[in-house]
Amino acid sequence: MPAAQEKEMLLLIEKGLALSIKVTDGFLDWAHPQLRNQYRDNLIKGTSTYHEGLKDKDPSKQADGIRLQLKWIEWWTANADAVDNKLNGR
Numbered sequence: 001m002p003a004a005q006e007k008e009m010l011l012l013i014e015k016g017l018a019l020s021i022k023v024t025d026g027f028l029d030w031a032h033p034q035l036r037n038q039y040r041d042n043l044i045k046g047t048s049t050y051h052e053g054l055k056d057k058d059p060s061k062q063a064d065g066i067r068l069q070l071k072w073i074e075w076w077t078a079n080a081d082a083v084d085n086k087l088n089g090r
Contacts, residue, residue, distance in 0.1 A: 006054075013051045020044050032083050034075070042072035 001009075021044065028036035050065025052058070084090075 010051065010054060013047065013054075017044065017048055017051065020047070031086050032079060034079070035083065038072060038075045038079075042068045042075065046070075046072060 020039075023039070025036050028039055046065045046068025048065070049068060050062050053061030053063075053065055
């Protein structure tokens, strides 16, 4: 990947992480009792670990981050309807 494209990708991940940590625990707890832990421990931690692996050029860190992100995807796939129903008052 060209260096300029890699730099842009890393900056976008950093921006996403900065925004994601602003989501409050209260909101996550309200939306679903497991959402806070899944969101923080799998999605954010996974993305952060993957990002570190990219910056450090460490495939092991990248793989660890992807594993956590996949756990998030698995949980979200199983629970998205329940979260959607809560958010939409159903």
